Amino acid sequence: MAASPDSNLAVHSTIGEKYKYGFVTDIEADTAPKGLGEDTIRFISAKKDEPRWLLDWRLRAYRAWLGMEEPDWARVGYPKIDYQDAYYYSAPKKKSAPGSLDEIDPEILKTYEKLGIPLGEQQRLAGIAVDAVFDSVSVATTFRKTLEDAGVIFCPMSDAVRDHPELVQRYLGTVVPYTDNFFATLNSAVFTDGSFAYIPPGVRCPMELSTYFRINAAQTGQFERTLIIADKGSYVSYLEGCTAPMRDENQLHAAVVELVALDDAEIKYSTVQNWYPGDENGRGGIYNFVTKRGACRGRNSTISWTQVETGSAITWKYPSCILQGENSVGKFFSIAIVNNRQQADTGTKMIHIGKNTRSTIVSKGISAGRAQNTYRGLVRVQPGASGARNHTQCDSLLIGDRCGAHTVPYIESRNRTARIEHEATTSKIGEDQLFYCRQRGLSVEDSVSLIVNGFCREVLQQLPMEFAVEAQKLVGISLEGSVG
Amino acid sequence: MTATAAIRHKPFPYVERFAALAASLPGAGHPNVVALRQAAAEQARRAGLPTQRVEPWKYTSLNRLLETDFEPASSAARPAANDAAGWTVPGSYRLVFVNGRLAGGRSAAGLPDGVTLTTLADALARGDDDWATGAASSGHPFVALNTAFLTDGLVLRVARGVKVAQPIHLLFLGSGEAGASAIHTRLVIRLEPGAGIDVIERHAASGAGVYWSNPVCDIRLSEGARLGHAKFIDEGAEAMHIAVTGVEVAADAAYDSFVLTTGGALARNEIRVTLDGERAGCRLDGLYLGRDRQHIDNTTETIHAQPMTTSTETYKGVLEGKARAVFQGRIVVRPDAQKSDGRQLNKTLLLSDRAEIDTKPELEIHADDVKCSHGAAIGEIDADALFYLRARGIGAEEGTRMLVEAFAAELIDGIADKSVASLARGRLAAWLAGSAPGGTA
Numbered sequence: 001m002a003a004s005p006d007s008n009l010a011v012h013s014t015i016g017e018k019y020k021y022g023f024v025t026d027i028e029a030d031t032a033p034k035g036l037g038e039d040t041i042r043f044i045s046a047k048k049d050e051p052r053w054l055l056d057w058r059l060r061a062y063r064a065w066l067g068m069e070e071p072d073w074a075r076v077g078y079p080k081i082d083y084q085d086a087y088y089y090s091a092p093k094k095k096s097a098p099g100s101l102d103e104i105d106p107e108i109l110k111t112y113e114k115l116g117i118p119l120g121e122q123q124r125l126a127g128i129a130v131d132a133v134f135d136s137v138s139v140a141t142t143f144r145k146t147l148e149d150a151g152v153i154f155c156p157m158s159d160a161v162r163d164h165p166e167l168v169q170r171y172l173g174t175v176v177p178y179t180d181n182f183f184a185t186l187n188s189a190v191f192t193d194g195s196f197a198y199i200p201p202g203v204r205c206p207m208e209l210s211t212y213f214r215i216n217a218a219q220t221g222q223f224e225r226t227l228i229i230a231d232k233g234s235y236v237s238y239l240e241g242c243t244a245p246m247r248d249e250n251q252l253h254a255a256v257v258e259l260v261a262l263d264d265a266e267i268k269y270s271t272v273q274n275w276y277p278g279d280e281n282g283r284g285g286i287y288n289f290v291t292k293r294g295a296c297r298g299r300n301s302t303i304s305w306t307q308v309e310t311g312s313a314i315t316w317k318y319p320s321c322i323l324q325g326e327n328s329v330g331k332f333f334s335i336a337i338v339n340n341r342q343q344a345d346t347g348t349k350m351i352h353i354g355k356n357t358r359s360t361i362v363s364k365g366i367s368a369g370r371a372q373n374t375y376r377g378l379v380r381v382q383p384g385a386s387g388a389r390n391h392t393q394c395d396s397l398l399i400g401d402r403c404g405a406h407t408v409p410y411i412e413s414r415n416r417t418a419r420i421e422h423e424a425t426t427s428k429i430g431e432d433q434l435f436y437c438r439q440r441g442l443s444v445e446d447s448v449s450l451i452v453n454g455f456c457r458e459v460l461q462q463l464p465m466e467f468a469v470e471a472q473k474l475v476g477i478s479l480e481g482s483v484g
Numbered sequence: 485m486t487a488t489a490a491i492r493h494k495p496f497p498y499v500e501r502f503a504a505l506a507a508s509l510p511g512a513g514h515p516n517v518v519a520l521r522q523a524a525a526e527q528a529r530r531a532g533l534p535t536q537r538v539e540p541w542k543y544t545s546l547n548r549l550l551e552t553d554f555e556p557a558s559s560a561a562r563p564a565a566n567d568a569a570g571w572t573v574p575g576s577y578r579l580v581f582v583n584g585r586l587a588g589g590r591s592a593a594g595l596p597d598g599v600t601l602t603t604l605a606d607a608l609a610r611g612d613d614d615w616a617t618g619a620a621s622s623g624h625p626f627v628a629l630n631t632a633f634l635t636d637g638l639v640l641r642v643a644r645g646v647k648v649a650q651p652i653h654l655l656f657l658g659s660g661e662a663g664a665s666a667i668h669t670r671l672v673i674r675l676e677p678g679a680g681i682d683v684i685e686r687h688a689a690s691g692a693g694v695y696w697s698n699p700v701c702d703i704r705l706s707e708g709a710r711l712g713h714a715k716f717i718d719e720g721a722e723a724m725h726i727a728v729t730g731v732e733v734a735a736d737a738a739y740d741s742f743v744l745t746t747g748g749a750l751a752r753n754e755i756r757v758t759l760d761g762e763r764a765g766c767r768l769d770g771l772y773l774g775r776d777r778q779h780i781d782n783t784t785e786t787i788h789a790q791p792m793t794t795s796t797e798t799y800k801g802v803l804e805g806k807a808r809a810v811f812q813g814r815i816v817v818r819p820d821a822q823k824s825d826g827r828q829l830n831k832t833l834l835l836s837d838r839a840e841i842d843t844k845p846e847l848e849i850h851a852d853d854v855k856c857s858h859g860a861a862i863g864e865i866d867a868d869a870l871f872y873l874r875a876r877g878i879g880a881e882e883g884t885r886m887l888v889e890a891f892a893a894e895l896i897d898g899i900a901d902k903s904v905a906s907l908a909r910g911r912l913a914a915w916l917a918g919s920a921p922g923g924t925a
Contacts, residue, residue: 073539383837398852401819407847413862418833422845422860428852 012072021332032089038062041189043460044089048158048192051165061188068182074345075374076314077404079289081252088190088223095238150206152236153198160196167198175258175295175322183254183316184291187223191256194224199234199265201477208464210239226257230265232298239266253312255290263298263325268306270463272471275311280369281462282341284314293349294312296328296357304331305348306462308471310478313342320349324384325356333459335471337478338371338403347377347408352385352418361392364456367403368479374406381418388415394424397455399448399479447477493532494546498554498666499525502632505556510635511608519615524631531625533712543810544752544781549724554696556633557583557658576653576903582690583658584635584667590741599641599681601652604670615639615672618702618730625727630668630700637670637699642679642709651682651712651903658723660693671701675709675737682712682901688747689720701729705737707761712740714904718910719748721776726752735761735790742899743770743781744908746915752781757794759786759821770799771895771908773915774807774839781810788821788854796826800895802888803839814846817854824851828858833865833891835884836924885916 032043041062070081147154153164178188190470199205226327230236253275259267269292278285288311294303305319323328332348350359359379367373373396381388396405408426429451436445453460453475463471502525511517525601533550534541577595580587586603595601607615616631658667671685691775693918705711719725727749733739745751757766772780786795788901801809815826832841845858873883892912899905 123881238923389658396847396853397847398849401822401852403852404848404850406849407845407858409860411860411862412840412841413842416837416838416839416864418834418862419864420860420862422858424845424847424858426847426849426854427854428854 003448014342031087034087035084036086036190036344036478038090040088040362044190044192046163047089050161053169054161057178058174058189059187062190064179065182065189068185070182074316074376075372076316076343076345078314081287082459083186086252089192133315136385136415146206150203151200152203152205153196154209155196157191157194157196157227160227162214164198164439167229168227171227171258171260172225173258175260175293176256176291180391181291183289184256187225187254187256189226191223191437194226194255195228196226197228197236199230199236199237201232201234203231203234205234205236208239210241222251222253222255224255226255227260228258228267228269229260230262230267230301232262232465235266237464238270239464240269240271241274241467241470252287253289255292257290257292257319258301259294259295261298261301261303262297263330264300264303265298266304267294268304268464269294269319270308270467271305271309272463272467272474273307273309273311273315274474275482276313277311277340277342278313280340282313285342286311287316288315289314289316292317293322294320294330295322295329296325296354298325299354300327302331304329304333304462306333306459307335307464308459308474309334309336309344309346310474315342315344315346317346318348320351321359322351322353323359323388324353325357326354327356327358329357332359332361332363334363335366335444335456335459335475336364336373337366337475338368338373338374339478340369340371342369342371344372345376346375347375349378350380350390350478352379352381352388352390354385356387357385359391360390361390361394362458364394364459365394365396365405366399366407366452366455366479367396368399370402372404372406374408375424376408378410379412379420380410381413381424382414383414383422385415386417388418388420389418390418390422392422394422395455396424398426398428445476448479452476452479463470489871492535492537492618494535494550496528496533496550496629499529499629499632501556501715507635509608509633510605511611514608514611515913516613517608517859519610520616521632521634526624527623528628528632531623531628533625539892540783540812543812543844544750545781546891548750549696549726552664552694553660553662554666556664557635557667557695558808566899574652576684578655579593579638579654580655580657581636581669583665583695584669586636586640586876596646596648598646598679599648599691600639600641602674603636604634604639607639608634615670615702618672618704618732622730624728626698627700630670630728633666633668633698634670635668637672639672640681640683641674641679642676644676644789645678646676647680648682650748651684651901653684653685654922656685656687656697656699657690658687658695658697658719659689659691659760660695660720660722661691662693664694664696667697667699669699673697673701673703673711674917675705677707678709679706682714682904684714684716684907686718687725688716688718689723692720692722693739694722695720696724696726699725699727701727703729703731703739705731705733705739707734708736709734710738710740711870712901712904713742714899714907715741715743715753715768716907717743717745717747718911719751719755721747721749723748724750726750727754729753729755731755731757731766731865733759733761733764733766736763737761738764739766741766741768741784742904743910745770745772745774745782746911748778748780750779750781752783756785757787757795759795759824760789761793762790763792763794765794768795768797768799769895769898770801771892771912771914772801772809773892774801774809775801775805775918776807777805779810780807781812783810783812785814785816786826788815788817788824788826791821792823794825795827796897799830800892801832802835802889802892803832803841804835806836806838808840808842811841811843811860812846813844813858814848815856815858816848817851817856819850822853824854824856825888826854826856830858830860831891832862833888833890834862835865845850863886
């Protein structure tokens with residue numbers, strides 16, 4: 001009844017390409033004692049020489065977290081996490097503050113080489129400023145000079161707390177409050193670093209900003225906090241890419257990303273997430289429980305999220321837009337690919353508050369193996385959002401008869417003049433499409449890669465060039481060994 | 485944690501009335517019936533009522549139910565002579581239930597051989613308990629309440645191959661004139677292989693006041709059977725209608741449902757269909773017309789459990805005043821249900837600035853060789869269409885009315901049964917006549 005047996009087999013054999021980026025770098029870490037308590041938080045805060053207000057904020061978050069429960073509404077299953085059985089701070093040991101790349105621990109540099117982003121080369125070649133988060137502390141920041149000339153502030157969060165406390169204090173937690181949800185609240189209490197960017201009024205950021213996240217050091221949870229503020233009339237494109245070393249133990253990753261766009265500003269946030277998904281039997285892999293939210297505070301502001309999610313054992317992620325400013329625009333473009341035993345519950349929230357706000361959602365979910373893929377999204381139109389518009393398109397592709405694809409949209413309209421459209425489809429790779437490709441001499445793997453890339457095209461087109469190429473490869477690689 | 489458990493469920497004081505009432509309920513002389521009722525009452529007591537923290541109840545609050553002190557409906561109530569007038573369907577066989585009990589005669593005259601009608605009061609009185617074993621018997625809190633407090637209803641059986649031409653028309657009337665009353669009825673439908681029949685189920689008020697109608701409908705269609713099931717929810721302005729319908733559809737059988745909701749302060753209609761044989765199919769259509777402070781919730785679930793099953797679903801709504809509607813539609817395709825086809829559409833017109841629609845079309849797919857889709861659209865009256873009409877001398881109010889009628893009639897035009905279509909047109913016209921289109925609130 002399903003596809004012909006040999007095409008099934010062939011496709012299944014395509015999805016299993018091994019994770020290329022699994023290795024552990026052996027460096028000395030400066031680690032907080034295991035476990036979570038006010039002492040851990042004071043330790044982190046003291047390590048970072050934080051001002052009193054930030055420590056207080058962390059402690060308030062921690063106390064709120066104690067009264068919260070881990071959410072269970074997502075369609076993901078995992079063994080209960082023991083939050084006392086993890087390290088909350090781990091920083092690479094510093095000799096002194098590195099003045100240049102030469103002073104960076106060569107082991108770390110080697111790690112980046114294996115990942116394909118030699119920092120030194122990247123400065124000249126890519127034209128991208130890289131704020132590399134190695135474990136919990138940003139090791140190096142490049143291109144800061146070029147950015148400084150443009151007035152752009154792009155630095156690790158801890159530097160921002162020290163050098164630009166007024167900006168941090170003004171915006172931190174205003175999009176994702178410390179009481180927001182279980183994981184975001186945990187992050188607020190124990191976040192160790194992340195990136196901070198501020199684009200001054202009228203400035204078009206001269207290059208794409210990028211962070212490269214990496215999880216290292218056994219049993220270290222990773223809690224980044226990213227804050228990007230695009231002041232009036234400014235523009236910034238921000239890239240985030242992830243790989244993680246192979247290891248057996250599940251690792252929790254609970255990041256928070258806050259975006260603020262003021263009048264006429266635009267923030268484009270792109271993610272390629274390729275963390276270790278666990279092995280074929282679902283052993284190991286990253287738990288990616290992330291809160292990402294952008295506030296279009298100003299008139300005519302735009303926030304656009306683009307994500308290619310291929311990694312992680314479990315993804316729990318809903319990049320959202322709060323459309324407060326009149327005529328503001330929110331966009332969400334997503335590709336989520338799950339294989340083997342991966343579980344993804346991802347989507348977006350578009351909250352229309354201001355007049356004539358518009359949002360677009362395009363979600364492409366691909367499931368293979370025994371994986372479960374869920375799109376979960378909310379479109380809410382508040383009474384004041386006259387003339388609001390939303391269009392949502394969710395497509396799911398199933399490869400094999402043991403995976404699942406689910407679509408759970410919530411649509412709430414409280415304004416007569418709002419217009420909302422939602423469409424969702426589910427289908428499999430057409431046998432005739434496969435046959436057509438193979439007839440023209442393409443292998444099954446190439447055919448599947450071609451068809452899936454075609455299926456995802458609308459989203460891939462949204463990515464900046466640097467990412468689009470990598471993402472297209474990832475789409476193929478993630479599905480190797482799976483086709484059905 | 486216990487804190488959350490408390491928030492997810494609230495105790496429902498009404499359940500505590502069971503102990504005092506049990507001896508007077510039909511079937512009280514039969515230990516099997518008593519045991520069944522007791523177990524259900526205990527289940528209902530333990531479950532309490534779901535709060536909005538429970539996902540299927542996210543958009544519908546049961547606080548109004550929790551806060552009302554219900555009396556079991558009085559059996560003394562009888563419909564005034566004219567209550568049921570204007571409710572007849574020509575050529576149909578009709579039974580009238582008032583506050584949960586059969587009113588008037590029940591002759592089966594005119595029904596063909598092979599059609600058996602038994603009232604649940606009779607079935608209970610002789611100790612039957614097979615009415616409680618069907619699709620609607622799962623752990624649903626409102627089914628448990630119904631089982632515990634059930635007073636009457638109908639068991640309809642149609643024998644193998646019998647095709648019934650005239651519809652069975654069931655009229656359920658409720659009133660709360662003598663204090664808030666709770667009404668528990670059940671409709672059990674069993675079609676043997678190849679049987680076919682149409683059932684019209686109407687719920688309306690026979691008097692003013694607060695009442696809570698808790699009907700359960702349990703349907704089982706054997707191979708190749710066909711059931712047309714039209715339901716009209718036209719309860720009184722203060723009434724609460726919380727209904728659960730469970731349907732099992734065997735191979736090559738078809739369930740065809742149409743629900744028109746115009747009445748009730750709170751109306752929740754839940755339909756759960758399991759397509760449990762190859763080529764089984766269902767069509768779930770619905771129209772909801774809300775105004776004032778009405779809350780109308782249509783929650784459906786279609787489970788494709790076997791290969792080559794098909795489902796189509798279209799729900800359309802028009803809301804004005806401060807009305808709020810909820811549509812939750814879920815299509816599940818189980819792992820073995822290859823070559824299944826599921827389609828769903830929900831469209832809502834908002835006519836006022838205070839109306840609200842919450843829609844949640846949901847797909848849960850565990851098989852790859854399937855075609856499933858859903859769509860949802862929400863908007864106001866098309867300004868261009870209105871302009872077109874105005875350019876031809878039709879005023880905004882009249883134009884709005886015409887466009888609303890066209891929007892709703894599209895669904896009614898698809899109803900195969902003429903008597904159902906004509907009833908639906910009548911209800912739509914009545915609703916439109918009482919409407920104030922283009923609400924300016």
